Amino acid sequence: MSAVSPRPLRFVLMVILMVALLSLFHCRPYSSSLPALRCAALENQVQNVDWSRYAYIQYVTGTDYLCNSVMLFESLHRLGSKADRLMVYPEAFSLKGDDTSKESKLLRIARDKYNVKLKPIHVQRRLGIDDTWAESYTKLLAFNQTQYDRVLSLDSDSTVLRVSLITDMAAPSSTPLTQGFTQSMDELFVLPSSPVAMPRAYWLNPHDRTLSSHLVLIQPSKFEFDRVMEAINNASSNDYDMEILNNLYKDSALVLPHRPYGLLTGEFRGDDHAAYLGNKLETWDPYRVLYEAKFLHFSDWPVPKPWLSAPKHLIEDKRPKCQYNPETKEEDNCDALEIWLEIYDDFKRRRKAICDSEGDTA
Ligand SMILES: *[C@@H]1O[C@H](CO)[C@@H](O)[C@H](O)[C@H]1NC(C)=O
Ligand SMILES: *[C@@H]1O[C@H](CO)[C@@H](O)[C@H](O)[C@H]1NC(C)=O
Secondary structure, three states, X not given: OOOOOHHHHHHHHHHHHHHHHHHHHOOOOOOOOOOHHHHHHHHHHHHOOOHHHEEEEEEOOOHHHHHHHHHHHHHHHHHOOOOEEEEXXXXXXXXXXXXXXXXXXXXXXXXXXXXXXXXXXOOOOOOOOOHHHHHHHHHHHHHHOOOOOEEEEEOOOEEEOOOHHHHHOOOOOOOOOOOOOOOOOHHHHHOOOOOEXXXXXXXXXXXXXXXXXXXXXXXXXXHHHHHHHHHXXXXXXXXXXXXXXXXXXXXXXXXXXXXXXXXXXXXXXXXXXXXXXXXXXXXXXXXXXXXXXXXXXXXXXOEOOOOOOOOHHHHHHHXXXXXEEOOOOEEEEOHHHHHHHHHHHHHHHHHHHHHOOOOOOO
């Protein structure tokens, strides 16, 4: 028999194997021994994700929302999101280079600056139905985009967080950060398969378990598209996309955590945050909530959407109040107010920069 005892031999073999594995999977983009490109290819191979099978999707029916959608794509572009970006727009909007209309300019900006794929469609309207309904109904056509395995529909009257806002606002150092700064919502595309995934409308009666349609992850298919179309044709005029989706998927959808995927701006105005936090024990820390959220929807009735002007007295009346501060024994904790005002200012600034370029007026 050999003089080498089996135990040290096994150890040496293990070390050799581990070094071999590490050198295979460990990417060193700055080292010369493994070129960055090959390293990236390796990472892709390991993750095995073909991002062209997925898309962030926006259905646009009018000019206000076209601008919001372009803003949303600008955020995703800035975050370096990997999935495709698809905008479906009314065929009446022209793309021609000499068309100086607002719509045409915005579409070209989306395509040329933010890498958005554009797809014209014939917008269908049901007779006697208002525009809000058409808007809401068009969103459901995402089930028809079967060239993708999965599409993520995001309501455009929203802010994708961790872009401009967060880096501009210095949080108190006591605020613990749970995750990194820059990230898109790409991780949703690789969730376990399900026809539909949505967060809950946490602000409604929890016993109804209503799903919110501000963010919907859809697996397009002919089967589901036919079901959705039938439900649309059956729907009454008070049934919007949210009712239709709840009727069809309430008991079968994959439920996404509303924290961090479905925060409402109105949360910063409220007093009771147990529904958002998911428990009654946690202390409400507005900065922490802002930092962990990824998707923030503007919903502050009666305060109007951020691109509409609001009477000054309404804002002063409805904006968040400063809270009692146990240290100073005064109502001087104004975190929620600061955040709320900045959320609106940030949206207005971006809208001006992105949609009002070339001296246009909105
Ligand atoms: C669904 O997609 C098909 C194929 O792209 C298209 O011909 C059809 O018009 C679409 N239906 C609607 C209602 O958009
Ligand atoms: C639509 O209405 C028809 C006829 O009333 C009914 O048979 C069908 O189940 C309804 N479909 C949906 C999806 O509600």
